[in-house]
Amino acid sequence: MKKILVIEDEKAVRDSILDILDAEGFYAAGAENGQVGVELASQLQPNLILCDVMMPELDGYGVLRQLRLNPQTETIPFIFLTAKVERSDIRQGMTLGADDYLPKPFTHAELLQAITTRLNKQEAIVSQSEQRLDDLRQSISFALPRALTSPLGVITHLSSDLIEEYNTATPAEILEMAEMIHSNANLLHQLMHNFLLYAKLEVIATNPDQVKALQNYRIDYSETVIADEAIQKSEEYGRREDLELSLKSVSARISENKLKKIVEELVDNAFRFSTQGSLVKVYSFESDDKFVLHVIDYGRGMTAEQISHVGAYMQFDPELFDQQGTGLGLAIAKRLTELHGGEMLIESILGKQTIVRISLPR
Known part of the structure; x- marks a missing residue:
């Protein structure tokens, strides 16, 4: 069941939205002001947040700022509910990271359409991210052993020779083997570093805020x-x-x-x-x-x-x-x-x- 948090200081409006969401099969929770909304968002981890702009204590912009600073809530889809539809107001919200605006007053159908559109988009993003990470895991499981085989083989072979021949090898031969072991160890270290870096970059690519x-x-x-x-x-x-x-x-x-x-x-x-x-x-x-x-x-x-x-x-x-x-x-x-x-x-x-x-x- 999808969870939706409604942050709205007008009780009549908040209750009306909660009733609609309950009737449509969502788990809906309400917050009477911005500060309570921020706390509930962290506790509830909703799939979507509907938030009024003009509220006491902490307005909608302040709510969004705080949510985007918290790693647990920074990617939750966020829709503003507002009677303010000036272009500057919309730009401010979008700059902060809002996903959509729903002007008041809105109909039952308009509310559900905005929610459905945003949830579907989020599901597509999550699905794409999971597929990318699955592909990455498969690539690593196939390529990592293959990439490491060559330097590991050289290190194993030369170290064995060094153990067997340390009494008979000349200092120059020992130095040559040691230098080759060192060189392949550095290559091994670089390969591991690059594999981990690429995996990290792929994870970052799934997070718009990190990008x-x-x-x-x-x-x-x-x-x-x-x-x-x-x-x-x-x-x-x-x-x-x-x-x-x-x-x-x-x-x-x-x-x-x-x-x-x-x-x-x-x-x-x-x-x-x-x-x-x-x-x-x-x-x-x-x-x-x-x-x-x-x-x-x-x-x-x-x-x-x-x-x-x-x-x-x-x-x-x-x-x-x-x-x-x-x-x-x-x-x-x-x-x-x-x-x-x-x-x-x-x-x-x-x-x-x-x-x-x-x-x-x-």
Whole structure:
């Protein structure tokens, strides 16, 4: 049974709405003012809230503000009941996070229509979120063991060799094995971190309020962040001379850490799938009042099918290439870009060149 909370200070109106809801098979509860309504919303966790705007102690806008600050009530669908239908009043409510307005006086049918529409929309959102999380769980259960097999295998094999040969191996051989173990342990750590990050991003994508919070950040020194991250990656691959930078001072609506992560994954991909001596170009500039980032490499390239299926757990040509090509980094960069209201496009000529274009609001 769906639960609906009615916050209305006029007893006659409140009782009338409660009677209608009871007759229609809803579990209905009433609150005589805004403060009581906030407390009941937290206790009851209703499927929908109907709330008057003009009330003593705490008006409807104040109720909505408090509900949206509470993680337990921030996503409950909220409909204002009001005789105030000025455009500025509606804009204020929508800005705070109201889902709909129902002008007074309203008919029995209008009330039920507004409720049904909002509940159906919420059910669709929940269903979509659950399906997305189910898909994510299936992808992780399939891809995680596969992605971890390669570095774990190397660590197990080399550590066994080290145990068996520590009396006969030379210091140089021991150092070489230790460095390879360390390198694969770092790769294992990075894979685990990225799997967890992607899962977190998928959960955020199901919550409009969390997405909105992400988009509130802004960075004004993007060129410094991009340069530092790109140079660090080039040095990790021993290819500092292959890196070409052309960066403009452009602001972007994204946090420093999230921008760093996008650059890290795209530049890492560019170096990983290109050969020593070939250029990796990183450009940033402003275009059509957007922050734009290009990462270009002249390596193996991607097929049209691979580009269209860029996702968390794609394995590019597993029979031809090693387990490091999971596609997880591209998926993270794409999801981060989209969550910040941007777009990621990939153009590639197989065996010749790949261009990844990121655009973000400024």
